[in-house]
Amino acid sequence: MNAIAMQVDTEAMRQWFEHMHRHPELSMQETNTAEFIAQTLRSIGGYEIDTGIGKNGIVASLSVGDSDKAIGLRADFDALPIQEVNDFPYKSTTEGVSHLCGHDGHTAMLLGAAKYLAETRNFNGTVRLIFQPGEETMEGGPAMIADGLFARFPVDAVFGMHNIPGLEEGKFYFHPGEMMSAVDNWEVEIAGKGGHGGIPELTIDPVVAGSSIVMAIQSIVSRNVAPANRAVVTIGAFLAGNAGNVVAGNAILRFSIRSTTPEDREMILGNIRRIVAHQAQSFGCTSEIREGVPGAVLVNDAEETDRAAKIAQAAFGNDQVIYPGPSFLASEDFAFMLQKKRGSYCFLGAGPGKMVHHPEYFFNQNILPLGAAYWAALTEGYLR
CATH class of the missing domain: 3.30.70.360 (Alpha-Beta Plaits)
Incomplete structure (x- = not known):
């Protein structure tokens, strides 16, 4: 585990993750989840927080130093209309709705990075944390964009990440060009x-x-x-x-x-x-x-993918980064953000387990500090 991963607040991330897992909300109905995220960001402090973007979206901005460069980091937070069959102490309390894709984990990791970046401020520029609703229905990304996401909160590049069971735990996978369908x-x-x-x-x-x-x-x-x-x-x-x-x-x-x-x-x-x-x-x-709302092919910018992979290699070691990595026929509405801004989307291996969207899927909490550390390293590397 790298130096940043050892410094992020893993226990806080676990608590945030388990709270969201207990209280899932369907796409574009995530009112309580959005309020929880906003309250958590307020408790962290230091960020300018804008809510209600594309209905339930949130952007938290933190500027340090005198650079005009800006980076966007995006996490999703909607759940699925699937009955969870796991028996965890923090299992879903909502009948027929559950976080069986790991969006609660993605949000916990970005909140963990938010806390670390606010405390260390080891960068020069602006980091914008984009918490997006409605990924599962392909609505949230377009809704935030239509509500002026990149006009109101300009960035030079935007990045996303998803956990993937079956890929080796803790390894990062980057793929230039067409990555998802x-x-x-x-x-x-x-x-x-x-x-x-x-x-x-x-x-x-x-x-x-x-x-x-x-x-x-x-x-x-x-x-x-x-x-x-x-x-x-x-x-x-x-x-x-x-x-x-x-x-x-x-x-x-x-x-x-x-x-x-x-x-x-x-x-x-x-x-x-x-x-x-x-x-x-x-x-x-x-x-x-x-x-329904059509999705788009997710196309990673080759230069930004190479930059992100090299930052990950420097932070975690070459053996923890697979580049080029696999592509999948799964889909992501982050594709719409990449149509507007340069950037890249990567996978974080979650180790053995049921694939996302399976009733027995579970998010591997061991990767929480690694995901948060990647976001922090990417911010520090991009905004030197």
Whole structure:
């Protein structure tokens, strides 16, 4: 563990993390979490704190010395609509909602860095801590930007970080260029005609139509996306009916559509529209597609990624930094910030464990001081 990691207040970070884990809030509904973050920043002292940016977003700014350079550090703090099945003393107290992606840990690490930077002030310039709501729904980043994030709080570069189970604990992974995919979250409703399960001739079964759609969708990527490219279509929810002897009147399918090129994205979305409409019609059903907020491919600036990786190597040692590291088909609305400002996003290995979004996922608290130390080292290195 490096020198900064030994100085950050790990116990405070654990307390902040466990509080947020007990009290999760869904995307763009994080009112109490935002107030907790703001109160914690006020107790740390030294920061100019602006709240209500993009609804629940917060920016905390600290200027030291006479330089006009500025760096932005971003953490997310929304939870997921998933029931946690872990049995920790600090497990979620909200039915059906939990921090199963580690955003509570990300925020605790940035708060830990905030405390360290306010106490040491070993930099010359301005650090802006960006606490962002609504990452899971791709709403929070665009909302903060639309509310004047970078106009009101200018930065030269912006950086993000995410814990990843399965990557070696405590190691930092940097990847220049395209690192994460675009995402489109769609909901499709298939409307039929409900009735008695024993008299199917008087019904139009949307479950059968929906099942046909699910199977037909599987051919889009395998037969239309070049093997050298990457894309995936996941139907994560199929909701219909409540009883085995009743034909439901409608069915809901929820899609997660991920792609890495604009051409593949347009092709996939067009094929989904065509398949949904034609398959539903072939079974006598009607269909409606409700398109969510689209995501974007996360593209790291090569120069800023190289700079961040070198700062991490100097702080933690070459053996703790993997550069270039892996890329994933997961998605991040930090991509929208990187469309506006130079910067880079990295992964912090969390060691063995269930992947994020799994009901048994848990955030490895051992990496709290390492994440905070990276933010502090990046600030000190960037604002020399």
